[in-house]
Amino acid sequence: MTEENRQRRLHAPREDGAVLAEPPLAQAGALIAGNRARLARLSLNILGRPLADLRRQALEDTLAAARGYLQDAGEPLPDRGGPSLFMAGHQPELFHPGVWVKNFALYRLAGSDGATPINLVVDNDIAKSTSLHVPVLASADTPWPYISGVPIDRWTGEVPYEERTVRDESFFAALPDRVEPLLAGWNFVPLLAEFWEEVRRQADRTPLLGERLVAARRTLERRWGCHNLELPVSLLCRTESFAWFACHVLANLERFHAHYNTCVHDHRRRYGIRSRNHPVPDLTKEQDWLETPFWAWESGKQERARLFARQIGKQVELRAGGRSWPALPLDPAGGPAHMIGVWNELDRRGLKVRSRALTNTLFARVFLADLFIHGIGGGKYDELTDEIIRRFYQCEPPGYLVLSATLLLPLPAYPVNAQMPRRLAREVRDLRYNPERHLPTDALADREVRDLTAQKAAWIKRRPASAQERRERFQVLRKLSGQLSRYVTRRLEEAQQELIQRQHEVAANVVLQRRDYPFCLYPERLLKPFCTQFLA
Numbered sequence: 001m002t003e004e005n006r007q008r009r010l011h012a013p014r015e016d017g018a019v020l021a022e023p024p025l026a027q028a029g030a031l032i033a034g035n036r037a038r039l040a041r042l043s044l045n046i047l048g049r050p051l052a053d054l055r056r057q058a059l060e061d062t063l064a065a066a067r068g069y070l071q072d073a074g075e076p077l078p079d080r081g082g083p084s085l086f087m088a089g090h091q092p093e094l095f096h097p098g099v100w101v102k103n104f105a106l107y108r109l110a111g112s113d114g115a116t117p118i119n120l121v122v123d124n125d126i127a128k129s130t131s132l133h134v135p136v137l138a139s140a141d142t143p144w145p146y147i148s149g150v151p152i153d154r155w156t157g158e159v160p161y162e163e164r165t166v167r168d169e170s171f172f173a174a175l176p177d178r179v180e181p182l183l184a185g186w187n188f189v190p191l192l193a194e195f196w197e198e199v200r201r202q203a204d205r206t207p208l209l210g211e212r213l214v215a216a217r218r219t220l221e222r223r224w225g226c227h228n229l230e231l232p233v234s235l236l237c238r239t240e241s242f243a244w245f246a247c248h249v250l251a252n253l254e255r256f257h258a259h260y261n262t263c264v265h266d267h268r269r270r271y272g273i274r275s276r277n278h279p280v281p282d283l284t285k286e287q288d289w290l291e292t293p294f295w296a297w298e299s300g301k302q303e304r305a306r307l308f309a310r311q312i313g314k315q316v317e318l319r320a321g322g323r324s325w326p327a328l329p330l331d332p333a334g335g336p337a338h339m340i341g342v343w344n345e346l347d348r349r350g351l352k353v354r355s356r357a358l359t360n361t362l363f364a365r366v367f368l369a370d371l372f373i374h375g376i377g378g379g380k381y382d383e384l385t386d387e388i389i390r391r392f393y394q395c396e397p398p399g400y401l402v403l404s405a406t407l408l409l410p411l412p413a414y415p416v417n418a419q420m421p422r423r424l425a426r427e428v429r430d431l432r433y434n435p436e437r438h439l440p441t442d443a444l445a446d447r448e449v450r451d452l453t454a455q456k457a458a459w460i461k462r463r464p465a466s467a468q469e470r471r472e473r474f475q476v477l478r479k480l481s482g483q484l485s486r487y488v489t490r491r492l493e494e495a496q497q498e499l500i501q502r503q504h505e506v507a508a509n510v511v512l513q514r515r516d517y518p519f520c521l522y523p524e525r526l527l528k529p530f531c532t533q534f535l536a
Contacts, residue, residue, distance in 0.1 A: 010376050012098070012515060013406045017530070019101075022379070022402040025534075028109055032371050035398035036084075039370070042395050046248045047336035051367075058241035058367045059085060065239055066118050066231040073205065073215055078227045081116030087364050088373040089120030089233075092161050092210030094132065094518035097407040097530055100217075102373050104534035105403055107226045115370065121214050121232040123161035124295060124354035126304070130155055130209070132175065132518055135411065135511050137185040144504055145511045150178050153209060159302045160295075160354075161210040162234040166203070173200050188410055188523040195220065195520045224532050236363075237354050243343045244336070245363050246353065250292060250309055250316050251330060251339070252392075257283050257290045259391040267384045279381055280358060289319070293359040296320035299350035307353060325351055358385045365389075365398055372400045406515045407530045409522060413512050414505035421506055424499040431492040435484040443487040456480040 013020045023031060044051040062085065067077055086109055088102040103119055110117035131149040138145050152175055154167040166172045176193045183190070198216035206212060218230065236242060249256050261282045267273070276282070283291040289308040296307035297320065305321035311330070316339075318325035326346065328339050346353060355363060362385050365372050374382060379402035389397040431438050436453045443449045459477050464470040485492070519527060 010379050010402060012376055012404060014515075016406060016408040016513075019405040020376070020403065025105065025109075025401075025403075028371070028401060029113075031399050031401060032086075032109075032113060035370050038396060038398055039366075042393075044393055044395065046244055047251065047339070049244065049336070054241060054244055055367055057244075058239070059083065061239035061241045062118065062231060062236065062368055063116065063229070065235045066229040069231055069235055070229065073211075075215070075218065076222070076227075078116075078229060080111065081229070082114040084113065084115040085369045086110040086113070086115045086117050086371040086373070087120060087369040088117075089122050089360075089364075090375070091122045091125050091127075092214045092232075093127075094213060094520055096516040097519045097522060097527060098405040098515060099375055100519050101405045101531055101534050102375060102403050103221060103228060104224075104226050104531045106373055107228050108535045109371065109373075110228075117228040118369075119228045119230045120236065120360075120364065121210070121230055122360070123210055123232040123234050124237070124304075124360075125161060125357075126158045127161050127164045127210065128158055132179065132521075134179055134182045134521065135409065135514070135517065136182045137411065138508070139184065145508045147511055147514075148182050150175070150182070157302070160297070160304050162208070162232065163300070163302055164209050165207040166209050166212070169203065172209075173203075186411070188525075190521045191524050191527060192520045194524075224528055225535055226532070233360060234352075234354065237352075238347050240340070240344070241367060242355075242363065243340045245367055246294065246355075247328065247336065247339050247343055249359075250328060253290050253292060253309055253311070253316070256293070256392055257285075260293065260388055263384055263387040263391060266387065279384055280356075293356050295352075295354045295356060296325070297352055299352055304354070320351075357381060358388065361385055361400075362389060365400065366393065370398070372398075374400055374402050376402060376404045378402075405530070407522065407526065408513050408515060409517055410526060411512045413509050416502050416505040416509065418506055421499060421502045424495060424502055428492065428495050428499055431488050431495060432485065433481060435481060435488045435492075438488050438491060439484070440487065440491075449484070449487060452480055452484050456484070 009022055010020070039055070040052075042051050046054050063081075070077055086106055088106045090099055090102070106117045106119060109115075130152045132152055134148050134150055136142065136146050136148050151171075153172045156167055173196075176196050179192060195216055198219050199212050202212035202215045205215070214230065221227065237246075264280060264282055267279060273279070283293065284306075285291065286308065288310045290310060292307045292309050294307040295304040296318075297304045303321075307318060307320050309319075310317050312327075314330045315327040316330060317327045326342060326349075328342050331338060343353075358381065361372060361374075361378065361382055365382075365385070366389060379400065382400060386397045389395065436456060439449065439453075456477060459473055459480065462469075462473055464473050
């Protein structure tokens with residue numbers, strides 16, 4: 001399938017309960033086998049080290065880090081897994097059910113294959129909002145449904161999830177109490193109150209907002225029969241194997257930088273994207289400094305910066321946020337181990353380097369996983385990652401699976417569809433400009449009406465030969481339509497009122513039938529079977 005065809009097919013399913021899988025889940029086995037064969041044929045060398053050797057270390061590093069992460073969280077480890085990784089990932093937020101199903105499919109596919117499932121917690125991303133979006137039904141005070149943004153915690157600006165602590169514990173704990181008044185008229189009990197009890201329990205272990213949310217989510221998953229390993233990206237980026245990957249990119253930054261930007265420009269041209277920020281911004285250049293595909297900041301800081309690098313002699317100089325960082329040596333005598341050692345020292349000094357979106361999945365797909373499961377957004381983005389892999393590593397990238405689904409909240413919707421307002425709008429327009437088509441029976445018996453109708457028909461048939469005649473024809477037709485419109489006034493008013501009503505109803509259904517409400521607003525009786533169907 002071409003990239004253009006895949007892009008066209010990657011659209012969120014609209015129907016309640018619908019699933020999008022590209023390729024279909026039944027073909028996942030063939031995709032996995034193809035990936036393994038493709039990866040086995042690669043003869044890449046990363047700083048002189050064979051890719052196969054580095055993948056073995058990456059597997060060991062990642063499994064050890066994921067197990068240590070769950071053990072530190074006081075959670076049980078999965079009792080199964082094999083020497084192959086299947087991966088998915090998402091930010092540590094309250095996503096919608098269509099995102100959550102990836103975790104369940106990940107567990108089932110890995111179990112069927114004898115592989116180990118690992119879900120990446122993308123905590124290097126920015127927490128851009130701390131609000132829960134809740135649909136509120138119509139009431140005596142509000143005649144139409146609307147969406148209320150209920151803050152989870154006090155907002156203090158955009159911060160990476162791995163640095164985002166809870167600011168106001170009492171405010172955070174009372175979220176269900178703030179949501180409760182908005183649930184008037186709901187004929188079901190959302191999972192929120194029960195789920196939030198588990199979230200609150202995590203406060204004894206961690207101050208991080210995202211960590212509390214993902215730990216509570218994992219509790220539900222285990223209860224429902226899904227038990228994946230998980231690993232925050234912040235920990236993945238501290239592994240020895242990631243250091244080899246990152247240092248290889250930095251040692252070849254000029255070439256990576258050029259390929260990256262060429263791929264971004266080609267992608268924009270292919271899909272007619274005009275924005276310079278989509279799908280991602282270019283990597284910039286400031287004199288002899290090149291922007292790298294990594295974020296960087298000092299531990300404890302709340303603002304991440306772009307990492308820049310330049311090669312001066314036998315070292316790679318680094319800077320982030322206007323501050324110089326220790327340089328990485330390129331001395332052949334010391335070998336790559338010297339460079340890796342200095343890189344690892346950065347983290348011990350509280351200098352954090354984290355992968356960005358494309359770099360994150362590039363590392364996971366080439367160096368770690370035999371299968372990566374994306375959502376729709378990630379699937380579209382990673383077409384660009386494919387091109388970067390082809391150009392920088394000069395190999396065909398392993399394929400990935402895209403999975404999403406739609407579960408609507410069981411709220412009462414209005415019996416209207418988007419076609420009704422369009423039909424009514426056409427009717428209102430026709431009543432205004434062609435009232436003779438809508439005349440009531442009693443009006444047709446009126447001689448004056450018949451005369452006006454005949455005059456209009458005659459003027460419509462005229463073919464004016466000059467601009468003056470066209471103006472005259474237009475003015476006469478407008479006058480005749482105005483005279484005839486007196487006979488359809490009531491019907492026009494009724495159609496206009498119905499149009500306004502239907503437009504409000506369609507807008508209300510947009511609120512009531514959105515697919516992206518947080519999973520904790522759903523009742524367990526719907527949410528559990530929706531997610532666990534992917535375990536079958």
